[in-house]
Amino acid sequence: MASLKQLTEREERLTGGHRLCAGCGASIIVRQILLATDYPVVVSCATGCLEVSTTIYPYTAWKNPFIHNAFENSAATISGAEAMFRAHKRFGTIPQDKKVKFIAFGGDGGTYDIGIQSLSGALERGHDFMYVCYNNEAYMNTGIQRSSATPMGASTTTSPAGKVIPGKKQYPKDLTEVIAGHHLPYIAQVSPGYYMDLIKKVEKAMEIEGPKFMNTFSPCPRGWRHAADASIDVAKLAVDCCFWPIYEIENDVYNLTGQSNLIATGKKEKVPVTEYLKTQGRFKHLFAPGNEEILKNIQEEIDRRWDKLVKLSSL
Amino acid sequence: MARSMAMAGNIAAAYSTKQINPHVVAAYPITPQTTMMEKFSEYVANGEVDTELICVESEHSAMSACVGAAAAGGRVITSTAANGLALMFEIVYIAASNRLPIIMCVMNRALSAPINIHGDHSDSMGCRDSGWIQIYNENAQEVYDTMFMGVRIGEHKDVRLPVMVNLDGFITSHKIEKVDTLEDAEVRKFIGEYEPFYPLLDIENPVTYGPLDLTDYYFEHKRQQVEAMEKALPVVKKISKEYSNYTGRNYDILESYHLDDADCAIVTMSSTAGTTKFVVDKMRSEGKKVGMLKVRLFRPFPVEEIRECLSGLKSVAVLDRSASFGGFGGPLFNEIRNAMYDVDGKPSIVNYIFGLGGRDISAVQIEGVYDRLMTAQAKMPGDVHYIGVRGD
Numbered sequence: 001m002a003s004l005k006q007l008t009e010r011e012e013r014l015t016g017g018h019r020l021c022a023g024c025g026a027s028i029i030v031r032q033i034l035l036a037t038d039y040p041v042v043v044s045c046a047t048g049c050l051e052v053s054t055t056i057y058p059y060t061a062w063k064n065p066f067i068h069n070a071f072e073n074s075a076a077t078i079s080g081a082e083a084m085f086r087a088h089k090r091f092g093t094i095p096q097d098k099k100v101k102f103i104a105f106g107g108d109g110g111t112y113d114i115g116i117q118s119l120s121g122a123l124e125r126g127h128d129f130m131y132v133c134y135n136n137e138a139y140m141n142t143g144i145q146r147s148s149a150t151p152m153g154a155s156t157t158t159s160p161a162g163k164v165i166p167g168k169k170q171y172p173k174d175l176t177e178v179i180a181g182h183h184l185p186y187i188a189q190v191s192p193g194y195y196m197d198l199i200k201k202v203e204k205a206m207e208i209e210g211p212k213f214m215n216t217f218s219p220c221p222r223g224w225r226h227a228a229d230a231s232i233d234v235a236k237l238a239v240d241c242c243f244w245p246i247y248e249i250e251n252d253v254y255n256l257t258g259q260s261n262l263i264a265t266g267k268k269e270k271v272p273v274t275e276y277l278k279t280q281g282r283f284k285h286l287f288a289p290g291n292e293e294i295l296k297n298i299q300e301e302i303d304r305r306w307d308k309l310v311k312l313s314s315l
Numbered sequence: 316m317a318r319s320m321a322m323a324g325n326i327a328a329a330y331s332t333k334q335i336n337p338h339v340v341a342a343y344p345i346t347p348q349t350t351m352m353e354k355f356s357e358y359v360a361n362g363e364v365d366t367e368l369i370c371v372e373s374e375h376s377a378m379s380a381c382v383g384a385a386a387a388g389g390r391v392i393t394s395t396a397a398n399g400l401a402l403m404f405e406i407v408y409i410a411a412s413n414r415l416p417i418i419m420c421v422m423n424r425a426l427s428a429p430i431n432i433h434g435d436h437s438d439s440m441g442c443r444d445s446g447w448i449q450i451y452n453e454n455a456q457e458v459y460d461t462m463f464m465g466v467r468i469g470e471h472k473d474v475r476l477p478v479m480v481n482l483d484g485f486i487t488s489h490k491i492e493k494v495d496t497l498e499d500a501e502v503r504k505f506i507g508e509y510e511p512f513y514p515l516l517d518i519e520n521p522v523t524y525g526p527l528d529l530t531d532y533y534f535e536h537k538r539q540q541v542e543a544m545e546k547a548l549p550v551v552k553k554i555s556k557e558y559s560n561y562t563g564r565n566y567d568i569l570e571s572y573h574l575d576d577a578d579c580a581i582v583t584m585s586s587t588a589g590t591t592k593f594v595v596d597k598m599r600s601e602g603k604k605v606g607m608l609k610v611r612l613f614r615p616f617p618v619e620e621i622r623e624c625l626s627g628l629k630s631v632a633v634l635d636r637s638a639s640f641g642g643f644g645g646p647l648f649n650e651i652r653n654a655m656y657d658v659d660g661k662p663s664i665v666n667y668i669f670g671l672g673g674r675d676i677s678a679v680q681i682e683g684v685y686d687r688l689m690t691a692q693a694k695m696p697g698d699v700h701y702i703g704v705r706g707d
Contacts, residue, residue: 056529066521067382069383069524070405076371076375076383080384083367083369085387090365100518118376
């Protein structure tokens with residue numbers, strides 16, 4: 001595994017000067033992922049913050065080949081590019097030993113919601129690519145509307161904390177588990193807060209042929225209402241409270257990794273979810289008198305999902 | 316040896332696709348397109364092509380994968396119909412706007428609701444402003460030949476646009492006809508090698524496809540797209556001519572049939588042109604001066620050529636196989652009448668909507684249209700009429 005020093009010496013493939021917000025999880029994640037591999041990459045990206053902020057014509061922040069097609073089809077688009085690569089090998093116009101990695105990015109809107117069909121199809125077809133969801137838990141690019149990844153209780157512009165309804169009423173979809181049903185060679189859930197864990201998983205994924213999926217936790221200072229310099233702390237806390245466990249599923253074998261492994265094996269304390277929730281303005285109303293039951297329910301749901309995951313994992 | 320084969324339109328489409336040997340084919344099944352992709356899948360399974368076949372989970376993903384593949388750099392073919400085309404509508408525009416020369420066969424079929432699997436032009440007409448070159452084919456032979464011309468047209472450096480090869484659902488897609496074929500080597504010689512154009516797979520020279528393009532540049536890019544379509548017209552003509560010389564089968568953007576000394580004419584597209592020719596022959600044998608104009612190239616619309624063909628006629632009936640709800644007649648009628656507006660001594664032009672949902676149009680009905688054109692002499696009463704529908 002590359003050391004931190006080695007990583008700093010690698011060339012950035014997403015250059016500075018893009019227009020993503022300070023503290024945006026997406027750009028941190030993309031840089032961590034692209035630094036984690038030396039292979040040439042072709043990137044596709046769903047419509048969303050990452051795409052609109054990095055490719056404002058006539059500029060582009062991408063030093064590798066990049067395609068944005070539409071919102072819901074990052075996976076289908078990369079599947080076409082990957083198929084073309086294989087076709088050229090068969091036609092003899094690209095050497096057999098040439099290695100190119102195909103990476104598709106999408107936000108939670110483009111992955112959990114509108115793009116889930118395209119993603120599921122591309123995974124089932126077995127294309128050699130890695131799909132990376134940067135999950136900032138709402139439609140941030142269009143103005144913080146709720147998605148199926150938005151956590152229970154979060155206030156968004158379409159699930160505002162009102163006088164009668166205290167934010168989003170539903171628990172988030174567990175997309176990583178949905179993807180697990182595709183029985184892929186490699187699936188991982190990561191957080192940029194624990195970046196060495198993330199980089200290790202990317203390095204591993206890049207050596208595995210076939211479809212890979214990575215669900216990355218992507219703090220959004222604007223949408224989550226926390227300071228720009230708090231993103232990494234928030235990304236760590238989400239793991240520490242087991243709201244966002246970091247783990248991998250390799251050919252159906254579950255492994256809690258890094259911090260999540262330490263918590264599961266009793267080497268680290270599981271932090272109460274309120275510690276995480278109170279770092280963000282989107283949950284502020286949950287701490288008002290009368291909402292204690294909601295906080296309790298959120299904790300119970302996190303515990304329930306965590307316990308299930310621990311049972312699935314080899315420790 | 317080139318030989319004549321009996322094949323349905325869909326098989327002609329599949330066989331020509333096999334001979335093109337595209338890098339990538341991505342498609343999703345929908346009636347009446349399925350037999351083309353079934354046949355092509357056999358070619359893949361038997362190792363008769365080098366193509367990567369992507370059996371996607373929807374038409375939306377079919378066109379999305381085509382965009383990814385074409386941007387990566389290579390020949391790409393797909394095929395769909397009706398609701399499938401409607402589902403991929405968003406990406407149909409994106410394919411054209413990214414200037415990707417994808418070939419798409421559309422087995423023209425009625426749009427829902429109510430659901431109907433038979434032929435009309437509602438589907439492709441819904442995409443007429445999408446930036447795709449649209450060629451409408453009368454029979455399986457035209458489908459077969461147009462595929463090869465389509466590759467050359469779309470990939471031409473002045474054009475770089477996707478090409479829609481239209482054929483009438485079931486009527487042409489499933490009817491078995493005689494098709495004169497080319498040898499594989501002859502096809503290869505005509506279409507030539509694929510030349511990459513800013514491919515994603517050129518790792519050393521990275522490009523960004525599909526950027527955010529706002530008020531400062533978008534309009535210029537759209538203007539360039541309009542110009543690409545304008546440039547496509549002479550290219551389609553040139554390549555049709557070249558192909559005609561190559562095969563001895565005559566192709567152009569329009570086909571005029573006994574128009575030179577005609578008093579009145581029908582303008583139509585696709586398989587109905589065949590029926591109309593039959594009627595023209597019959598009426599000509601009775602000494603009636605009738606003719607027909609078949610529009611093969613609908614996008615870009617050949618305005619000047621249409622004017623040349625229709626000037627001097629007394630009356631014209633435009634037969635549209637799709638309706639434009641709330642519009643002034645069908646899409647072909649709109650274009651034809653618009654094209655003729657400034658022509659001195661222009662013919663009187665009326666519209667007939669026919670054949671929606673695959674309803675048959677008979678020779679007798681077409682003859683009836685000619686009779687009315689001849690009887691009315693000058694201006695026909697009314698603008699938009701219907702053929703063969705209850706209550707009309």
